[in-house]
Amino acid sequence: MTFAGSDVISIADFSREQILRILAVAEQAERGRLPVFTSRKIMAVLFFEPSTRTRLSFESAMQRLGGTVIGFADAASTSTKKGESLFDTIRMVENYADVLVIRHPLEGSARLAAEAASPPVINCGDGANQHPTQTFLDLFAIRKTHPRFGAADQPPLRIGFLGDLKYGRTVHSLSIALSHFPCELVFISPPSLALPRHLKEILTARGVACVEAERVEQHIDSLDILYAVRLQKERFADQLEYERVRGAYVVQAGMLARVKPNLRILHPLPRVGEITTDVDRTPHAYYFEQAGLGVPVRQAILALVLGLV
Amino acid sequence: MAKKKQHTVLKVPAIEHGTVIDHLPPRAALTVVRILAVLEDLVTIGVNLSSHVMGRKDVVKIANRKLSPDEVAKIAIIAPRATLNIIESYVVVKKYTVTPPDVVEGIVRCVNPSCITNHETVRTRFSVLKAEDGSLRLRCAYCERAYDRQEIEIV
Known part of the structure; x- marks a missing residue:
């Protein structure tokens, strides 16, 4: 299995073995056991949409590997303003860097960029579609907190998803990635924001045990992981309904x-109120540690696609 | 009293040479004619004809022409159970049911307004997901959204 030269566009493109390989290299990165580049490698950061966590953790990851970074964090400062197409922008930038990381508001933009560019392209969010490095980070957090995750001979982990499961991009990608592993999934949301039908069909077809529920209290005692996402006020047609269910x-x-x-x-x-701050002091809170895993996971992805490991 | 003369009239006239696209779902004939763009050909259309199998069906007959694989793929997306009859000298020399391809390129427009293919010059690409009951869904290779056959727009 070789990753060198590969693009990272959608979680749907990754097999169980590839996911486990990325997590294993992330573990090496976390322990400071990854080598650094011996020749100068340049990462181009093409962020057509604002982001802090993803962009800074990618830049940090590249610099920890001994590489350098060029790019922009705002489309306003680019030729896109003059009407240049994304395809042309990518064809130009590919000459300047060894790897391209891109965030763009349009869905499918990263796939198009990957087709335009020879160097590897890493998707850091294409609109509401995919954000695969976040999913690898989420999987790494599950693996770190439950080391039995991924082992075939272990009982399945019971993983709950809570909040807006209809529009939550991270929930969609993570649930698809989890379908490669023994687990039971519990989807807890208001009926109007339930997991989309096509995702349920994919999970069921892959033999994943899925439960749907409306209240977290019914299931929280049986869970190994609770993955909470925001319940966005603007998703509710009726604001009274939002106040009632939140x-x-x-x-x-x-x-x-x-x-x-x-x-x-x-x-x-x-988070915006969906986990109260009194949870932060319990041993169950892991969301801040989870955010910190962004750097080793992105180091692993960069090291793999650039052929360092 | 004189007996009325019985007339046997084909609802859609036979063609000497060409292709008959049969078993199209009702209302599909006009779409098939539009996408095949056979302006210079002799085309006859039957709409809402009675059918033993389908109840109602459409038929399109195109004289003096065989269809390209791309054209057959388009028909298979619109009408996964259509039959093609190749006619020579008024005789059916070959008859087969269309098979939807695994991937269609450049013939379907993505209906997602936020898909990159609606903002840049891109040849669209869809994978064709075939359910056991014979129904089709198409998944855009770019925005990854899947659509029922009824939702899609043929270019």
Whole structure:
């Protein structure tokens, strides 16, 4: 299995073995055991949409590997303003760098960029579609908190998803990635924001045990992982309905009295009230540590696509 | 009283040479004619004809022409159960049911307004997902959204 020269566009392109390889290299990165580039490698950061966490963790990852970074963090400062197409922008930039990391508001833009460019392209978010490096980070957080994750001879992990599961991009990608591993998935959301039908069909077809529920209290005591996402006010046609249901999708310390000792709560951040701050002081909170895993995971991805390991 | 003369009239006239596209779902004939763009050909259309198998069906007959593989692929997307009859000297010399391809390129437009293919000059590419009941869904290779056959737009 070789990653050198590969693009990272969609979680759907990755097999179980490839995912496990990325997690293994991320572990090496975290322990400071990755080599550094012996020849100068340049990463071009092409962010047509703002981001702080993803961009800074990628830049940090590249610099930790001994590479350098060029690029922009705002489309306003580029020739896109003059009407240049994305395809042409990529054809130009590919001559300047060894790897391209791109965030763009249009869905499918990263796939198009990968077709335009010879060097590897890494998708850092193409609109509402994919953000695969976030998913690898989420999987790494699950692996670190539950080392049995990924082992075929272990009982399945029970993983709950909480909040807006209809529009939550991270939920869609993570649930598809988890379908490669033994696990049971519990989807907890208001009925209007349930997981889309086509995703349920894919998970069921792959033999993943799925449960749908409306209240977190019904299931929290049986979970190994609770992955919470934002319930966005603007997704509700009726604001009264939003005010009525939002309380059912907030995790508070008082709800954790009878949970499994090894329950860990994850969140892609930023959170806006869906996990109260009193949870931060419990051993179940893992979302800040999770955000910190962005650097080793992105080091692993860069090291693999640039042929360092 | 004189008996009325019985007339046997074909609802869609036979063609001497060419292709008959049969078993199209009702209302599909006009789409088939539009996408095959056979302006210079002699085309006859039957709409809402009675059918033993389908109840109602459409038929398109194109004189003096055989279809290219791309054209057959388009028909298979619109009408996965259509039959093609190749006619020579008024005789059916070959008859087969279309088979939807695994991938279609450049013949379907993505209906997602946020898909990059609607903002840049890109040849669209869809994978064809075939369900066991014979229904089709198409997944855009770019934005990865999947659509029912009824939702798609043929270029």
